[in-house]
Amino acid sequence: MRVYADNNATTKVDEAVVEAMKPYFSEMYGNPNSLHKFGSETHKGVATAIDQIYSGIGATDDDDVVFTSCATESNNWVIKSVWLDQIKNGEKNHIITSEVEHPATLSACKYLEREFDVKVTYLPVNSEGTIEAHTLKDFVTEKTALVSIMLANNETGIIFPIKEMVEIAHQKGALFHTDGVQAIGKIPVDVQDLGVDFFSMSAHKFHGPKGIGALYIKSGVSLSPLFHGGSQMGGLRSGTLNVPYMVGMGKAMELAVKSFPKMNVEVRRLRDKIEKALLELPDTFVVGKENRTPNTILISIRGVEGEGMLWDLDKKFGIAAATGSACASEDLEANPVLEAIGADEDLAHTAIRISLSRYTTEEEADYLISSFKDAVIRLRGISSSYATVQAQNEAYSHK
């Protein structure tokens, strides 16, 4: 049996999405910008895709939704172009983000610090793994150009109070960007209700293809382009339109919204079942029990190195999980969210992320539980550090 429990890293493309894309490779292959039927026959697919995205996130007709190649592009675009528009060519000098953002946001901010002396504030998360909205009040000023804080964290699934933070940022005249990559299909998303100026998406996190994302831009908010060129997408993002993937992303969005009740009930039940079972193991901890996306568990297992655990799950049981973001997985470092929360270093190296999808079955959940428990018992049996922990515990209990 093989179980894919790493859906926060990427997802299987839905068969219906593959079907929707297919005609746009070798049948309707014209360039949508061309002035002939081979070009214009792609327009219906493109228009449907755009409608599906608008409708999926609750955008109005006056807003812009621009397709990009990934959320890394969307995040880089917002951060670097707000720098250009509001800092280089404006009166502002400050950006606020959080310590637990995706590397795309953190690295873009660090680039601006390094190259252009932009002042960046990195808000920490509290011991619950969240950022309380009022924290923002202490940092946002009239000089703040942008606040960029994610909607749902990729590692813990914790949902941040974006709506409240948007109000605080707007009171000081700062723009607000949220990286919504982990939210689509997992929680209801309504950009109007959130009030954000920018919202980043990535199709491959909700059963669409890798290599396409989008950026929502609120009506009335301007943003310089990141790519200059043939003025596609109203000049906001040049480059020949990736028609098949646009169609695929639209379809994936439609399916994600349609599947939300299943995600919220069935997937949540499986997640809770797995979590409850794993927490029966002694010395295990889950980050952020409340207010999380319904598919995610970040669990720490004292005495078990995360990488060793991944290896066992993968090689012995055919189960795919993660120690953290796939975008940082080549470095065997402590989990940055656990570090931000303030976990001790030993514990930060023992985090395992399990992330389910609408394809996860009861059978897979049961197999995951039994395999996971087996692996923990085996690895703790050979772990000198866990032997020390146990000895200490025993000593305490005999006091």
Added chain:
Amino acid sequence: MRVYADNNATTKVDEAVVEAMKPYFSEMYGNPNSLHKFGSETHKGVATAIDQIYSGIGATDDDDVVFTSCATESNNWVIKSVWLDQIKNGEKNHIITSEVEHPATLSACKYLEREFDVKVTYLPVNSEGTIEAHTLKDFVTEKTALVSIMLANNETGIIFPIKEMVEIAHQKGALFHTDGVQAIGKIPVDVQDLGVDFFSMSAHKFHGPKGIGALYIKSGVSLSPLFHGGSQMGGLRSGTLNVPYMVGMGKAMELAVKSFPKMNVEVRRLRDKIEKALLELPDTFVVGKENRTPNTILISIRGVEGEGMLWDLDKKFGIAAATGSACASEDLEANPVLEAIGADEDLAHTAIRISLSRYTTEEEADYLISSFKDAVIRLRGISSSYATVQAQNEAYSHK
């Protein structure tokens, strides 16, 4: 009958490319950066794709080939990052390009002029539609950071003397970028022989998918990233790898190289046949008869508006052609290459580009010839400007 003769705008995805991509959507869908088998089982496809690109352009193992989302990204990346590395953080202040580059190059250069006061020289083409290498000598100095000149022009197919220009640029210590988008599969490409530092590619110009490109970076040449994030592609281009399209681009490159003999003999023969037949019409002109890609014709038909001609070919005959770059086709402007060549304004509005592919058949070529002639005769019949031209010609011949 329908004939697609706009292959310089975009191409049909080869069925073998679609087949190659298919397993990477819903079967091998893991994130290549993930530390489990769902991730690692994609590595073989990715490695094959990389090999196919290296081999297709003659790169060495020490060079870098980085996948991007399109050539617009590749061109923007080179120009903006050379600015960062060599101008902002260096001693240089100057970029050289040509007046007939793709909008991605021209607009990126104009952005640097506008925002950062970079000095940009736009080399003109001569009356033959080309740039002679020695022209560059008069403009490149020790302060020149980058020369960016395309290998083959998208509108005329004319091949520029890049190898000679690279030598001139390198003598003055300038880096050299060539936009090779229109070259792949149409002329032999060997980046080592050309000597360029950067080479941009786009899969959808050679029967791969839209939405993926690449940038070749010569060994020993450094380039800051355009996207910051999860450090994929050795930190050069962050963002989850678009595995299906990488596999597709690799396959498309392999097929393009394999099909080159056909392109060079069969497609060239069809192109020459069409061109010869159309030039039998009076008052028609072709730009750049020598040293062109074998699939392209840019023909001017005095007295016939390019857009009217396109409309007739499309609506009456089902033939797709272009007036110029699809990336500029929404503006009904004079053809910029013809303008650069110095054609009079009337003529610059009459340009039609016909671009064939390895799928173009003899039957399609014959149908194109007869339809094109019909359309020209009909449109000239209702053209007041052409009546004037004829009357003038007649007056001269009776002198």
